[in-house]
């Protein structure tokens with residue numbers, strides 16, 4: 484089985500002491516590629532994922548300003564993002580979007596920084612990876628107005644209606660550990676209707692570990708639990724889920740098969 488973790492935070496301090504062992508465990512599970520998210524602690528440092536991608540084979544990077552850190556962005560931040568976008572192992576822009584749950588940055592600033600990044604990404608041909616929490620309507624409205632191109636709704640936790648709205652934007656939907664949670668019946672219903680060619684899997688590690696690891700530090704090797712649940716929900720096999728999500732990821736990121 485070959486798998487891709489399409490969203491992980493390998494730069495997180497929780498992985499500082501055992502990253503090599505963690506990557507070994509991931510490889511043992513067939514996870515040959517990972518997309519490590521470059522938002523880190525926010526500006527001015529924007530290349531935390533690139534450093535890891537240069538060090539490890541199969542690890543690719545994104546760049547972007549997370550909505551939590553939107554208030555730290557300034558014109559220089561956007562110049563840096565434009566420059567970093569062209570680094571060879573940078574495949575996508577993100578995670579960008581809106582988070583009205585924590586409101587770590589003022590909502591108006593979150594919207595401005597989100598829009599500015601969409602405009603930068605628009606010229607690049609690379610997908611955007613969207614983080615949206617308790618901000619679905621605003622996220623959708625901005626994407627409809629500002630974005631035409633490939634994208635991923637990361638850690639999709641919406642319902643069937645929201646899934647259809649994202650699919651209408653030509654987006655991919657990426658499912659993580661939440662899919663396995665008892666209370667996530669709406670997410671499983673959404674996962675059942677996503678066409679084969681729009682499906683991705685991720686961990687968002689170290690966050691959101693799937694059952695039976697819930698509450699613990701998440702890591703890519705745990706993604707097999709999400710893959711199993713996705714197979715169950717869609718009436719197929721884990722091998723089939725692995726094959727099609729790996730294919731989708733490689734297509735979306737313009738990578739040759741590994």
Ligand SMILES: [Zn+2]
Pocket residue numbers: 578614615637638
């Ligand atoms: Zn996120």
Ligand SMILES: [Zn+2]
Pocket residue numbers: 490492520578687
């Ligand atoms: Zn994330």
